[in-house]
Amino acid sequence: MPETFYTEKEYRELGRKYESVHYVLHRICQEREKKVNGVNKKYYAYIPNSTYRVIKELHLVLGHLRKKDNYRTPNFLDVGSGIGMIMELAKRDFASPSGIEVDKKLIEEQKSLFGQQSIGNVHNGDALKYKEYNKYDVIYYYVPIEDKELERKLERRIERQMKVGAILIANSKVDLQIQKSKKFKRLFNGHPIYEKIRK
Numbered sequence: 064m065p066e067t068f069y070t071e072k073e074y075r076e077l078g079r080k081y082e083s084v085h086y087v088l089h090r091i092c093q094e095r096e097k098k099v100n101g102v103n104k105k106y107y108a109y110i111p112n113s114t115y116r117v118i119k120e121l122h123l124v125l126g127h128l129r130k131k132d133n134y135r136t137p138n139f140l141d142v143g144s145g146i147g148m149i150m151e152l153a154k155r156d157f158a159s160p161s162g163i164e165v166d167k168k169l170i171e172e173q174k175s176l177f178g179q180q181s182i183g184n185v186h187n188g189d190a191l192k193y194k195e196y197n198k199y200d201v202i203y204y205y206v207p208i209e210d211k212e213l214e215r216k217l218e219r220r221i222e223r224q225m226k227v228g229a230i231l232i233a234n235s236k237v238d239l240q241i242q243k244s245k246k247f248k249r250l251f252n253g254h255p256i257y258e259k260i261r262k
């Protein structure tokens with residue numbers, strides 16, 4: 064596992080490369096979402112986050128963690144990992160990126176896009192029932208659940224279970240109690256990145 068992290072220049076280059084993939088995926092997913100929403104309003108269909116934003120966030124988090132005395136390569140979890148693009152972006156600088164994904168078809172798509180080994184750490188199941196959030200150093204999500212109450216429930220579950228010292232990258236967060244919580248510290252202005260500082 065390399066002990067490097069993205070420089071400003073590298074993350075721009077990588078972002079440019081993945082942004083075109085992101086654009087195509089987004090068009091496909093918009094179509095798919097229209098179909099899925101007709102049937103099941105509970106879950107968002109796969110909508111990829113902006114690669115620029117994600118790479119910037121990973122860069123900031125790694126920079127923060129590497130300043131710690133006890134630094135070791137952090138592990139990583141994407142909650143609602145879709146086709147595994149975020150896991151793919153994280154694999155250079157994080158120890159064996161993991162994912163949870165409810166939609167089996169997306170895991171199949173991940174396998175054909177990124178290979179069998181890419182799905183080794185993907186748990187096919189419901190993030191609302193997952194019990195191992197305390198295993199991760201960095202937890203990422205991009206609003207997996209469309210139903211606001213269920214999304215809130217998921218966000219609180221993650222915040223309750225994650226360990227002290229772990230970092231949450233919470234894109235398009237629904238439940239904002241974290242901003243007032245004494246258990247969490249917001250690390251960067253303009254980015255929804257929080258560190259759990261007490262139990």
Ligand SMILES: C[S@@+](CC[C@H](N)C(=O)[O-])C[C@H]1O[C@@H](n2cnc3c(N)ncnc32)[C@H](O)[C@@H]1O
Pocket residue numbers: 106107108109110111112141142143144145146148149163164165166169188189190191204205206207208
């Ligand atoms: C908005 S997409 C985000 C995809 C990816 N994390 C990203 O940032 O590009 C949300 C993903 O969460 C998955 N999802 C929705 N509800 C879920 C649940 N309860 N448990 C696990 N995955 C879920 C969807 O299938 C979809 O792939």
